[in-house]
């Protein structure tokens with residue numbers, strides 16, 4: 001039963017990157033916009049993020065970074081990225097270009113993403129936009145012709161019905177839903193840590209697919225990073241400080257003491273590989289050279305200085321330091337890994353690295369093949385933290401939600417992590433997806449009610 005009815009031109013479901021962008025763009029096009037946000041405040045994972053909005057410079061660069069992403073959606077992403085940055089600046093956001101990189105264009109939301117959120121929110125409010133927090137949208141409403149008519153949201157005062165001819169789903173993916181993670185990523189994936197806003201539990205995906213929307217490609221892949229394993233619990237506002245970016249310089253062993261991935265492919269790729277290992281756990285192993293150069297980080301660009309090893313150990317993650325690899329393997333054994341396997345694998349790995357043959361190992365190590373030879377030696381138990389899901393609702397380049405026959409569902413749009421398949425297996429920016437497809441969704445949604453003239 002609904003208790004109250006609210007009407008507007010465009011309903012935006014979720015107030016993170018995609019939602020705020022979509023709301024502002026629809027408002028700029030003359031639409032009356034309501035944003036419905038499940039949490040107590042807007043911001044979502046955007047507010048927890050590193051705040052670097054980045055994108056591949058060209059379609060070819062994007063294809064290199066994400067070879068299995070959807071080419072049509074990828075082309076739209078690249079085409080609208082720089083105009084999106086200019087548009088955000090026009091709204092008053094401070095976006096500082098970071099030192100140039102050949103294949104990526106990178107901007108930092110200075111001084112931090114929280115201020116960026118506040119800037120967007122103030123702009124939206126000054127234009128007459130409404131934000132309703134603690135409104136968890138739970139179902140879509142359709143008219144007799146099958147077009148969107150609004151949504152129903154759970155609020156502290158009961159169910160509340162909202163009416164609009166266009167709805168933009170921007171609930172941020174399903175990383176906060178352990179059952180869905182197990183369904184799509186495999187048996188251990190319910191144990192992963194949610195490395196982002198906990199409210200993104202797949203609501204947009206379920207509502208859309210229940211209404212006939214098709215799932216995208218990339219349903220089995222996610223973007224995440226390795227974090228210290230339980231019983232450590234990383235504070236929700238400090239994920240970056242505890243992220244094991246240096247796993248690409250290290251060796252990862254599963255609980256059987258085996259390597260299972262080319263660690264040099266990067267921490268994002270390794271975190272997906274760890275998710276498929278027993279108990280979704282791995283030992284991150286390196287020597288003192290790697291510890292000094294990479295496991296401790298000086299901070300800067302909005303990130304704090306951190307010692308990922310000792311701070312993780314202090315949080316309770318299983319960890320060992322030893323003066324020989326034999327001693328390290330014994331310590332891993334005592335902590336629940338397979339010490340004999342660990343020792344054999346480390347010896348074989350070191351032998352191959354020293355001989356310049358790491359790429360010929362059974363699990364090849366094609367780059368950054370650092371030997372584990374300079375004491376002390378470090379082992380830290382790690383598990384994947386999932387930041388956002390790469391699969392989701394299938395959309396077209398105008399962010400229209402498509403049904404299983406590939407036809408748009410009238411009035412329904414999806415953007416940000418809710419819209420899947422743009423990236424697949426690899427990652428090439430999260431905030432850029434919300435920026436580009438949030439604006440595209442808003443253009444379509446605003447045109448449902450009036451001619452687009454801006």
Ligand SMILES: Cc1cc2nc3c(=O)[nH]c(=O)nc-3n(C[C@H](O)[C@H](O)[C@H](O)COP(=O)(O)OP(=O)(O)OC[C@H]3O[C@@H](n4cnc5c(N)ncnc54)[C@H](O)[C@@H]3O)c2cc1C
Pocket residue numbers: 013014015016017018019036037038039041042043044045046047048049050051052053054135136137138170171172173195196197199200201203204239240387388415416417418429430431432434
């Ligand atoms: C630690 C960390 C670092 C990151 N660093 C970067 C970075 O530097 N660069 C980068 O590009 N990306 C980064 N990301 C990823 C980026 O933050 C996300 O990709 C991006 O925020 C996704 O945008 P979104 O709008 O889809 O989801 P979000 O920004 O998470 O917003 C989704 C919103 O929907 C709300 N919601 C969920 N369900 C409902 C419902 N049923 N009803 C109403 N509201 C709902 C949520 O509460 C949330 O507010 C980082 C993320 C994290 C966590």
